[in-house]
Amino acid sequence: xxVVSQHPSWVICKSGTSVKIECRSLDFQATTxxxxxxxxxxxxxxxxxxxxxxxxxxxxxxxxxKFLINHASLTLSTLTVTSAHPEDSxxxxxxxxxxxxxxxxxxxxxxxxxxx
Amino acid sequence: RxxxxxDPGPFNVPEGATVAFNCTYSNSASQSFFWYRQDCRKExxxxxxxxxxxNEDGRFTAxxxxxxxxxxxxIRDSKLSDSATYLCVVNRAAGNKLTFGGGTRVLVKP
Numbered sequence: 001x002x003v004v005s006q007h008p009s010w011v012i013c014k015s016g017t018s019v020k021i022e023c024r025s026l027d028f029q030a031t032t033x034x035x036x037x038x039x040x041x042x043x044x045x046x047x048x049x050x051x052x053x054x055x056x057x058x059x060x061x062x063x064x065x066k067f068l069i070n071h072a073s074l075t076l077s078t079l080t081v082t083s084a085h086p087e088d089s090x091x092x093x094x095x096x097x098x099x100x101x102x103x104x105x106x107x108x109x110x111x112x113x114x115x116x
Numbered sequence: 117r118x119x120x121x122x123d124p125g126p127f128n129v130p131e132g133a134t135v136a137f138n139c140t141y142s143n144s145a146s147q148s149f150f151w152y153r154q155d156c157r158k159e160x161x162x163x164x165x166x167x168x169x170x171n172e173d174g175r176f177t178a179x180x181x182x183x184x185x186x187x188x189x190x191i192r193d194s195k196l197s198d199s200a201t202y203l204c205v206v207n208r209a210a211g212n213k214l215t216f217g218g219g220t221r222v223l224v225k226p
Contacts, residue, residue: 112157
C-alpha cells in the first residue's frame with residue numbers, strides 16, 4: 001500500500017531554534033500533502049495544505065511565517081517550525097493523498113517535537 | 117459546535133462482545149466519511165471508508181445516516197487488539213480537507 005515516511009521521528013530542541021520535519025511519499029506521487037498537529041488527548045488539527053509547486057494554504061489561526069512549508073517535489077514536503085517555543089511542543093503528522101486511490105489520505109508516522 | 121463530535125469514552129468492552137458508537141457531523145454538505153484507528157502515540161490508520169448504503173469489513177460495520185448527520189461503527193467479537201482510539205473523519209465540502217473528531221477510546225478487556 002501507500003507508504004509515507006517522516007523524519008525525524010522525534011526531536012528535542014532549545015527554545016528559539018528552528019526545526020525542519022520532512023514528509024515523503026515513498027511509493028506514489030503526492031501532489032497534495034497535509035500537515036496536522038495533535039496535542040495530548042486532543043484530535044488532529046489541520047495546519048496547512050501543501051501543494052507541489054505552489055504556496056501552501058494555511059488554516060485559520062496558523063501563522064505561515066512561523067510554520068514554513070515547502071513542497072518542492074511530488075514526493076517531499078517539509079515543515080519548518082521557526083523560532084520554536086515550548087508551546088509548539090506537539091505531535092506533528094503529515095499525510096499525502098494518492099491521486100490514484102481517490103480521496104484516501106495516508107499518514108506518516110508522525111514527529112514528536114519537544115521544545116525546552 | 118464542533119464540526120465532528122464523538123463520545124470520548126472510554127468504552128470498556130469484554131473480549132468477544134460487541135461495541136458500537138456514533139459520530140455526528142455538522143456540515144450537511146460533507147461528502148466522504150471514514151473511520152480511522154489511532155493507537156497510543158502512533159499515527160492514524162485508515163480502518164474503513166463509510167458508504168451511503170453501509171458497509172462491512174470483517175468484524176467491523178459502518179453506517180451512514182445523512183438525514184440525521186451521523187455515522188456509526190460497530191465492532192463484533194471484540195479482540196484485545198481492537199483497543200485503540202477510533203477517529204471519525206469527514207471531508208469538508210471544499211477540497212480534500214479532512215476534519216477529525218476527537219476520537220472514541222475503546223478498551224477491550226479479557
